[in-house]
Amino acid sequence: MIDISHVSKTYSGKVKAVSDLSLSMQPGEIIGFIGPNGAGKTTTIKMMTGILKADEGTITLNGIDIAKEPLEAKHQFGFVPDNPDLFLRLKGIEYLNFMADIYGVSASDRRARIERYGTLFEMSSALGDKILSYSHGMRQKIVLMGVLIHEPSIWILDEPLTGLDPQSAFALKEIMREQAAAGKTVFFSTHVLDVAERLCTKVAIINKGTILYYGTLDELKAVHPGKTLETIFLEVTSHA
Amino acid sequence: MRNFCALFKVTLKNTFGVTETGKKKTFLQKLFPIFLLVAIAPTIASFYFLTGDAIALLKPIQQTGVIIGLLLTMLSTLIFFLAIFLIPAVFYFSKDVETLLSLPLKASTILSAKLAVSMIYEYITILAIGIPVVLAYIVNVQPPLGFYPLLILTILLLPVVPLIMSGLLVMAVMALIPKARNRDLFNYISGFISLGFAVGINMVVGNMATISADEMVQLLIQGNNSFLAIFGYLVPSVPFAAKAVVNLSLVDFAISVLIAIGAYLLFLLIAELAYFKAAVGVNETGANRRKLNGKAYLSSTQGADPIWTYTLKELKLMIRTPIYLLNNISTVILIPAILVGTLMTTAGQQDELITLIQSIDWNAPGMFAYVLTAGVAIGLFMTSLNLITVTAISREGTRLFFMKYIPMSYNAQIQAKVNSGLIVSVLGILFMTVPFGVVFSIPWIQIVLAIVMALLASVFLNYFGMIVDMIHPKLIWEQEAVPVKQNINAVFTMLPGMGLPVAAFLVLNWLKNDTLFLVVLVVLLVGLDLASIIATRKIATSAIEKLS
Numbered sequence: 170m171i172d173i174s175h176v177s178k179t180y181s182g183k184v185k186a187v188s189d190l191s192l193s194m195q196p197g198e199i200i201g202f203i204g205p206n207g208a209g210k211t212t213t214i215k216m217m218t219g220i221l222k223a224d225e226g227t228i229t230l231n232g233i234d235i236a237k238e239p240l241e242a243k244h245q246f247g248f249v250p251d252n253p254d255l256f257l258r259l260k261g262i263e264y265l266n267f268m269a270d271i272y273g274v275s276a277s278d279r280r281a282r283i284e285r286y287g288t289l290f291e292m293s294s295a296l297g298d299k300i301l302s303y304s305h306g307m308r309q310k311i312v313l314m315g316v317l318i319h320e321p322s323i324w325i326l327d328e329p330l331t332g333l334d335p336q337s338a339f340a341l342k343e344i345m346r347e348q349a350a351a352g353k354t355v356f357f358s359t360h361v362l363d364v365a366e367r368l369c370t371k372v373a374i375i376n377k378g379t380i381l382y383y384g385t386l387d388e389l390k391a392v393h394p395g396k397t398l399e400t401i402f403l404e405v406t407s408h409a
Numbered sequence: 410m411r412n413f414c415a416l417f418k419v420t421l422k423n424t425f426g427v428t429e430t431g432k433k434k435t436f437l438q439k440l441f442p443i444f445l446l447v448a449i450a451p452t453i454a455s456f457y458f459l460t461g462d463a464i465a466l467l468k469p470i471q472q473t474g475v476i477i478g479l480l481l482t483m484l485s486t487l488i489f490f491l492a493i494f495l496i497p498a499v500f501y502f503s504k505d506v507e508t509l510l511s512l513p514l515k516a517s518t519i520l521s522a523k524l525a526v527s528m529i530y531e532y533i534t535i536l537a538i539g540i541p542v543v544l545a546y547i548v549n550v551q552p553p554l555g556f557y558p559l560l561i562l563t564i565l566l567l568p569v570v571p572l573i574m575s576g577l578l579v580m581a582v583m584a585l586i587p588k589a590r591n592r593d594l595f596n597y598i599s600g601f602i603s604l605g606f607a608v609g610i611n612m613v614v615g616n617m618a619t620i621s622a623d624e625m626v627q628l629l630i631q632g633n634n635s636f637l638a639i640f641g642y643l644v645p646s647v648p649f650a651a652k653a654v655v656n657l658s659l660v661d662f663a664i665s666v667l668i669a670i671g672a673y674l675l676f677l678l679i680a681e682l683a684y685f686k687a688a689v690g691v692n693e694t695g696a697n698r699r700k701l702n703g704k705a706y707l708s709s710t711q712g713a714d715p716i717w718t719y720t721l722k723e724l725k726l727m728i729r730t731p732i733y734l735l736n737n738i739s740t741v742i743l744i745p746a747i748l749v750g751t752l753m754t755t756a757g758q759q760d761e762l763i764t765l766i767q768s769i770d771w772n773a774p775g776m777f778a779y780v781l782t783a784g785v786a787i788g789l790f791m792t793s794l795n796l797i798t799v800t801a802i803s804r805e806g807t808r809l810f811f812m813k814y815i816p817m818s819y820n821a822q823i824q825a826k827v828n829s830g831l832i833v834s835v836l837g838i839l840f841m842t843v844p845f846g847v848v849f850s851i852p853w854i855q856i857v858l859a860i861v862m863a864l865l866a867s868v869f870l871n872y873f874g875m876i877v878d879m880i881h882p883k884l885i886w887e888q889e890a891v892p893v894k895q896n897i898n899a900v901f902t903m904l905p906g907m908g909l910p911v912a913a914f915l916v917l918n919w920l921k922n923d924t925l926f927l928v929v930l931v932v933l934l935v936g937l938d939l940a941s942i943i944a945t946r947k948i949a950t951s952a953i954e955k956l957s
Contacts, residue, residue, distance in 0.1 A: 218814040222954065243816035255811055258729035259722065262701060262709050269710075270718035271815050280710050294700045299729070301593075302696035 170196055171217065171323060171354055176226030178212050178378075186212040188378040190226070194356060194371075196322075199349045201365035202358040204375035205406055210358040211251065213375070214327050217356075218248045230323055244272070246323035247316030251331070251358075253308035261296040261303070261311050265318055272319035279318055286314045289340050305332040313341065324348060326357035330364060342368055366398045376406045412514055416522035421529065423505060453541045460545035473550045474655030480542050481563070481651045485571045485644040487538075488531050492575035494599040495530060499523050500576070500684070501583060501691050502592045504887070516684035517677040524572060524676070531568035539564065555657045563650045563662070566669050570646045573672040580679055583687035590691045596731030601739075646672075715817055719825035724832065726804075727797070733804070736893045740794045741837030749844045771851050777858075778917045778926045780851060784842065784859030785930070786910035788866035791837030792874075793906035796899050797830035799874030802882035802956070803892035809884060809956055819949045827875050827945070834867040858927075865934035866909065870902055872941035877901045879945075879952040 171194040178187040187209045194200050204210050215221040217228055219235050219242065228235045235242040256264055262283070269279040287293040290310040295303060300311055309332050316324065324345070330338050345355045345368065359365055365372050366386060374382040382389060382405055386398065393401045460476060467473045500506075500523055509519050543560065546552070582589050589595060646668040653662035701709065713721075727733040769776065805812065812822055838860060846856035883896045893899075913930060920926045 215810070220810045220813040221957070240816050240818055243814060248814050250810070252807075255808060256722065256726060258726050262706070263722075263725065266710055266713075267718055267722050270713050270715050271817055273715070274712070276710055276712045279712070280706075283710065294698045295696075297699060297701045298696040302692070 170194065170229075170231055171356060172227075172229045172232075173213070173217065174227050174229075176213070176216060176223045176228060178209075178216060178221065178224050186378050187216070187223075190375075190378070190380055192373055192380065192383055194354050196352045196354055197349050198370045199345055199355040199368055200357070201369035201372045202356060202375065203360070203362065203365055203372055203402060204358075208375045208406075209378040210375060211327060212378075214248075214325060214358060217325055218246065219243055245321065246325050247319060247321035249309075249312050249316055249324075249326040249329050251327040253305070253312040253332075255300075255308075255312060257301040257308075258299055260299050261292065264300060264311055265296070265314055268315040269318050274319050282318045282320070283314070286317050289344075290314065290337055306334055306337060309333055310337055317344070322353050324353065324355040324357070326355070328359060329357055330359065330361060362398045362402055372398075374402060374405055381405050412518045413521050413525075416509075416514065416518060417525050420505065420522050420526045453537075456538065456541035457545045460542045461549055464545065464549040468549070473546070474651075476542065476546050476550075477560075477654050478651040480539060481567065481647050481654075482643075484535055484539060485567060485647050487534065488568050489571035489575055489644060491531070491534065492527065492572050493579065494602075495527055496572070496575050496579045497583070497589075497595055497599070499527050500579065501590070501688055502595065506688055506691065510685070510688060515681065517680045520576070520680040520684055521677070524576065527572055528568045531572065535564060535567065553657065556654065559654050559657060559662060563654050563665070566646075566666065567650065569669040570672050571644045573676045574644065576676055577679055580683045580687070584683040587690060590687060592691065593729075593731055597734070600731050600735040716821050716825045716828070719817070719822060720828040720832070723801070723826055723829035727829070730889055732890045733893060737795050737797050737800070738833060741791060741833055742840060744791075744794060745837070745840040745844065748841070749848070766849055769849070771849075771855060775921075775923065777855060777923045780855045780859050781862050781927060781930060782910060782913045782917055784862035785866045785913050785934070787841050787859070788834070788838055788863030789870055789906040789909055791841055791863070792830070792834040792867045792870040793899075793902045795830065795833050795837060796893055796896075796902075797833055797874070798827055798871045799878050799898045799902045800883075800893050800896055801826040801830070801875060802878045802953075803884060803886075803896055803898065804889075805882075806884055806886055806892065809882075812953060819953045820946055823875060823879070823945060823949045823953075827871050830871040830874065831868065834871060835864065838863040838867060862930065862934065865931070865938060869909075869934065869937040869941050870906060872938070872945045873905060874898070874902045875945055876941065876948065879948060882956065884956065 171192070173190060173192045176187060176190045177185070179185045190209070190213060192200075202210050202213070212221065216223045217230070217235070219239050222236065230242045230245040233242040233245060256267070259267065265283055266279065268274075274282075283296070284293075287296060290313070292307065292310055292314065295307060300308055303311065309329070313329065329341060333341060342364070345357070349355050349370070369386065371383065371385050372389065373380055389398075389401060390396070393404070396404075464473050464476060467475055500520060646665040649661040649665040649668065652658055653665060727737050771780070802809070812819070815822075842856060842860050842863060845851075846853075846859070851859075877898050881898060883892050883898070886892055913933075916929055916933075917926050920929060
């Protein structure tokens with residue numbers, strides 16, 4: 170469960186990146202966070218994950234305030250950043266073990282998960298090589314595996330499908346559905362409206378730091394009958 | 410030509426403007442040029458005065474031209490060797506190569522632009538070394554007016570031939586040896602070769618008595634700058650360039666220009682033949698793509714304590730990043746090896762200093778305190794040398810955000826980073842103290858206590874470095890070398906690194922009592938250790954949270 174309440178963030182005292190943003194996400198939901206470039210998506214995600222401090226408002230993850238109990242809150246989620254270039258000189262297997270140690274995953278659990286996701290993402294034969302030798306998509310996959318290895322109850326993903334090949338994108342979407350079905354909360358930003366339309370139980374549309382719409386796709390379409398999500402998105406954001 | 414100009418402009422901006430972020434410079438950043446000037450001023454001044462002294466000796470025998478010949482030879486040789494490492498980095502391994510390869514540009518155009526940018530790099534080297542020497546020459550020799558334009562033109566042309574020679578060598582290696590196209594491997598090899606080269610130069614300079622006295626006298630008797638002939642010119646244009654400047658000879662100048670033009674034409678030809686072939690095969694690092702076998706898999710998936718696993722991560726990243734291996738790790742082995750090696754060779758030559766040290770009675774009153782002070786100095790020296798904690802946050806660069814979202818306290822993460830510095834410092838201290846102790850036959854109890862003092866001093870400096878880098882990290886960089894090689898923070902650890910042994914020495918002279926000195930030193934070091942550990946813990950969270 171993620172609860173964002175009246176959160177604002179201003180950069181250098183001038184640029185208001187996020188303004189009075191509130192969202193409440195329940196277990197079992199897949200929420201697509203969509204908006205044009207510079208709308209405030211990444212700033213919101215950075216505040217949710219403790220990378221940035223909100224100027225105002227509160228963010229709780231499974232009821233734990235990220236500002237007041239940062240360590241406990243950080244144990245609740247797994248985060249996939251938009252840039253997967255992390256620790257490029259570690260080997261894939263070393264990165265996974267590093268993440269497993271940080272999150273306190275037992276040796277038997279980590280082995281089982283590395284086995285499963287290595288096969289699913291076709292990464293088994295690359296785990297012994299340095300991440301530096303991976304393609305962009307492979308780097309994205311190893312970061313995803315680094316999250317899956319500790320099976321968080323909340324998923325926060327920033328543009329997770331960028332650079333993935335069709336098989337891996339399909340596998341990721343299946344895992345997101347699987348996690349949601351198991352009662353976990355999945356929150357991800359995307360520019361691909363088609364993905365949001367097919368995958369999400371709810372969408373949050375943001376522009377200029379303000380939430381323009383938050384609810385189910387059916388409700389959104391009911392307000393804009395006969396229109397595609399793409400058309401609705403363009404209309405909503407252009408009127409903001 | 411249009412393509413060349415456009416490419417040159419972009420490459421130049423990309424190479425020299427990467428750290429411009431549009432942010433206002435901090436007070437410390439503004440002070441950086443002053444620090445730099447203060448740091449290199451003694452070297453520049455020593456070049457100037459050394460040249461002045463040499464001219465005073467050479468003037469009566471009309472051999473002042475030897476200074477210009479020596480300068481041009483030294484600069485062109487230096488450019489050639491530096492370029493062996495610069496050229497692959499600029500021609501093959503820079504980040505813009507992939508983009509350039511996809512553009513409709515000829516290999517000769519790309520490499521001409523890159524060669525021109527490399528020349529700018531070399532001019533910086535030339536200016537740093539050349540200005541004090543030329544200034545001393547002008548002041549002491551007062552050359553005729555014709556000297557100035559010829560010197561300027563010669564200096565402008567100077568990097569062309571050595572750079573092209575390196576370029577041709579590198580292109581041949583890259584084209585013929587596919588393994589050389591691995592960036593990491595190249596960086597490891599070139600790094601260690603350059604270190605070896607530096608050590609070699611040191612040794613050669615130390616043993617430079619290769620010309621016999623007869624030859625020297627013969628050359629000097631000839632007068633009229635014939636001394637120039639003693640330099641074995643590596644770069645073919647240099648003898649002519651030197652003669653052109655010293656004798657104001659336009660013919661020699663024209664020959665040196667013709668050699669440069671010829672070299673450039675050959676360079677263009679080879680570029681067209683060899684560049685694309687190798688550049689398209691460049692990769693960042695090697696990979697096997699082999700599934701891990703059961704045993705390796707099982708051993709690599711054992712759980713470990715988070716702080717230890719974080720410490721190991723820090724060490725692995727340093728060891729596997731060539732530039733960090735060379736700057737942060739290799740020094741702990743190389744510096745003791747060089748010092749001990751030099752000691753061993755000079756010890757065999759009955760050097761006065763060595764004989765004197767070997768004759769010291771280590772059990773004499775007062776010696777004990779000196780050994781402990783030396784221990785402190787070694788601990789500080791080996792720690793300030795490895796630059797690990799003082800660049801630990803800077804090396805994170807834009808990846809710093811990772812520290813903020815993992816469920817590990819900032820204190821724990823900082824402790825892991827300090828641990829990595831401590832481990833390398835301990836190795837350095839052991840490599841330094843044990844061989845010296847053995848060579849000088851110092852009693853083992855004194856060696857052990859010196860090591861303890863070194864460790865105490867090292868703990869302080871590691872934490873101190875960490876504090877400095879938490880407060881003032883250099884996070885915006887594109888090249889991995891920047892946070893360790895262009896980071897003013899390193900200077901801050903050198904200050905206590907130099908100051909503390911001096912303070913210890915003063916206390917020693919003041920107390921004149923071994924036991925009392927030992928107590929005061931231990932109290933001082935433990936106090937500094939505790940203060941730095943507490944300060945690190947106090948500021949870690951707020952300092953890291955402030956960083957973005």
